[in-house]
Amino acid sequence: ELRLGARVARAEPGGVVLDDGERVACDALVWAVGAASPPWLAASGLPTDARGFVRVRDTLAVVDHDALFAAGDCARFEPDLPKAGVYAVRQGPVLARNLEARVRGATLRRYAPQRDYFAALNLADGTAIGTKWGFALEGRPVFAFKDWIDRGFVRRFQVLGPDGAPTVAWPAMQPRAPMRCGGCAAKVGERALERALARLGVAHDADVELGLAAPDDAAVVRTSGGERIAASVDGFPAFTADPWLVGRVAAVHALGDLYAKGAAPRFALAQVAIAEDDAARAEEELFQVLAGARAALDADGVALVGGHTTAGDALHVGFAVWGPLPHAPLRLGALAPGDALILSKALGTGVLFAADALGRARGAWIEAAIASMLRSDAAAARVAHEVGARACTDVSGFGLAGHLGAMLRASKAGARLALDALPLLPGARECLGFGLRSSAHPENAKARGALRGAAAQTARPEADALFDPQTSGGLLFGVPAARARDALARLHDAGDAAAARIGDVVEPFAGGALVELVD
Ligand SMILES: Cc1cc2nc3c(=O)[nH]c(=O)nc-3n(C[C@H](O)[C@H](O)[C@H](O)COP(=O)(O)OP(=O)(O)OC[C@H]3O[C@@H](n4cnc5c(N)ncnc54)[C@H](O)[C@@H]3O)c2cc1C
Structure with missing residues (x-):
């Protein structure tokens, strides 16, 4: 009826x-x-039709508003078009082109709608009803046809092809200017820092146990009561658009320097630069950053006691952190031949966020990378102490090769790394294999000269992972080989699931190489 x-x-x-x-x-x-327009469109003062949809010309420019464009369901084209995705999708490229043309003062392109479209209704029993040109069809072939169209369309927006290779189906994501990564990839190169410090010179102070005379992850000083205090400052530009996440990861990352020395972080000061284009937005962003930071600091018993905020071009978050060090610091330069090298977190945050910026990372990869970055180094530091680690560092912007190299140089030792044992975050191997790199990778890769190994090893994506800058990377420590198994068991029990023995410290190599790569 x-x-x-x-x-x-x-x-x-x-x-x-x-x-x-x-x-x-x-x-x-x-x-x-059917579709309805949101009330604010009609209230906006823009020309709308009787149903509240914005009236546009055939260039998709809003009638009487040359600098405004509307497309898809919200637009009222002349003649009126059904509110169907097939029109919205084909208007997209015209809209993109015309926005650019308007800015450049070029001629706008006209959008010519198709005269009819194939409409199909899936009946959820393997069949569909379809219409085109006034004819109606029904049955399994109609469903199969619609399914084929839809799958083909969605495939164009998949980041990787079915064989895992990157597709070029998303040209809008290709950057026009060289990309600059955030996080710890935005570090000034190691050599520039070394040269600047060498020019600066070091003032002697009897209360400084670890300072610029022998740069380490954190400074260690003594109070007048003789207590050791470890202190460090670390920060980076936002690596993602979520300020809460940036704040939390920056806090976890800053604490890593203290944990690497065996200290118990107690207090933190925040240094936040924020784009102040809009006061309300800036307040919310600052709140999100600090709330994220609190999530990390509170969990580790660290009190946020102050800070400094400045207006900047973009979000930049850093923390000065300090706390007592109940024993001698775990120095960079205390590795000894025979030590096993233990890494507590998987590598790959640099290349994964570079891939993400290009729209080439899978969501699950980024989720795994974020979960790793949010993990505090507290448990790994406790394990390092329990198993008698002598030397420790936290792996960050200079990549594993840079940080391990600093330990080996200071320890006057070499290392043999097993590439098969290197823990990589999900997707990192694929991204490196595709040729993707963080913007800090080339500078870090200057350490390649300190590697030795056959071409079969040095050409592996895992070898490139050694130069990948890490944001909130794990701890790297050396323990006597006899304790390695125990250290790994404890790390895994504590939740550092990716922790692995990645190699061994050996006698120094002749000829300047620091690290030998083996499979
Ligand atoms: C159930 C259903 C099934 C459909 N099936 C088909 C089909 O099989 N084939 C077909 O061709 N078409 C289909 N359509 C129609 C198609 O989905 C739309 O025509 C198409 O999505 C319109 O694209 P659009 O980009 O204009 O708008 P939308 O896809 O609706 O996108 C508008 C976006 O703007 C956001 N937004 C809204 N208000 C604000 C605001 N104030 N501030 C910021 N963001 C805002 C929304 O969250 C949304 O993400 C279907 C529609 C529905 C509802």
Whole structure:
């Protein structure tokens, strides 16, 4: 029975009530009402049609507003078009082109809608009903056809092809300017820092146990009461658009320097630069950053006691952190041949966020990278102490090769690394294999000269992972080989699931190489 011209006043369980009061009972209700415009469009003062959709010219420029464009469901084209995705999708490229043309003062392109489109309704039993040019069809082939169209469309927006290779189906994501990564990839190169410090010179101070004379992850000083205090400052530009996450990761990352020396972080000061384009937005962003930081600091018993905020071009978050060190610091330069090298977290945050910026990372990869970055080094530091680690560092912007190299140089030792044992975050191997690199990778890769190994090893993506800058990377420590198994068991028990023995410290190599790569 078809009821034309009837208006439904309300729906109730078991039926609908028409506006003349009649109740029509039903087992299932299919509500098909069409598109409606959001009320703010009509209220905006823009020219709209009687249903509140924004009137546009054939260039998609809003009528009487040359600098505004509307496309898709919200636009009212002349002639009126059905609110269907097939029109919105084809308007997209015209819109993109015309926005650019408007800025450059070039001629706008006209959008010419197709005269009809294939509409299909999936009946959820393997069949569909379809119409085009006034004809209707029904059955399995109609469903198969619609399914083929939809899958082909969605495939164009997959970041990787079915064989795992990157597709070029998303050209809008290709950067026009060289990309600059955030996080610890935005570090000034190791050599520049070394040269600047060498020019600066070091003032002697008897209360400084670890300072610029032998740069380490954190400074260690003594109070007048003789207590050791470890202190460090660390920060970076935002690596993602979520300020809460940036704040939390920056805090976890800053604490890593203290944990690497065996200290117990107690207090933190925040240094935040924020784009102050809009006061309300800036306040919210600052709140999100500090709330994220608190989530990390509170969990580790660290009190946020102050800070400094400045207006900048973009979000930059850093923390000065300090706390007591109850024993001698775990120095960079205390590795000894025979030590096993233990890494507590997997590598790959640099290349994964570079891939993410290009729209080439899978969501699951980024989730895993974030989970790793949010993990505090506290448990790993406790384990390092329990198993008698002598030397420790936290792996960050200079990559594993840079930080291990600093330990080996200071220890006057070499290392043999097993590439098969290197823990990599999900997707890192694929991204490195595709040739993707963080913007800090080339500078870090200058350490390649300190590696030795056959081409079969040095050409592996795992070898490139050694130069990948890490944001909130794990701890790298050396323990006597006899304690390695125990150290790993404890790390895994504590939740550092990716922790691995990645190699061994050996006698120094002749000829300047620091690290030998083996499979
Ligand atoms: C159930 C259903 C099934 C459909 N099936 C098909 C189909 O099979 N084939 C087909 O061609 N079409 C189909 N359509 C129609 C199609 O989905 C739309 O025509 C198409 O999505 C319109 O694209 P658009 O970009 O204009 O708008 P949308 O896809 O609706 O995107 C608008 C976006 O703007 C956001 N937004 C809204 N207000 C604000 C605001 N104030 N501030 C910021 N963001 C805001 C929304 O969250 C949304 O993400 C279907 C529609 C529905 C509802």
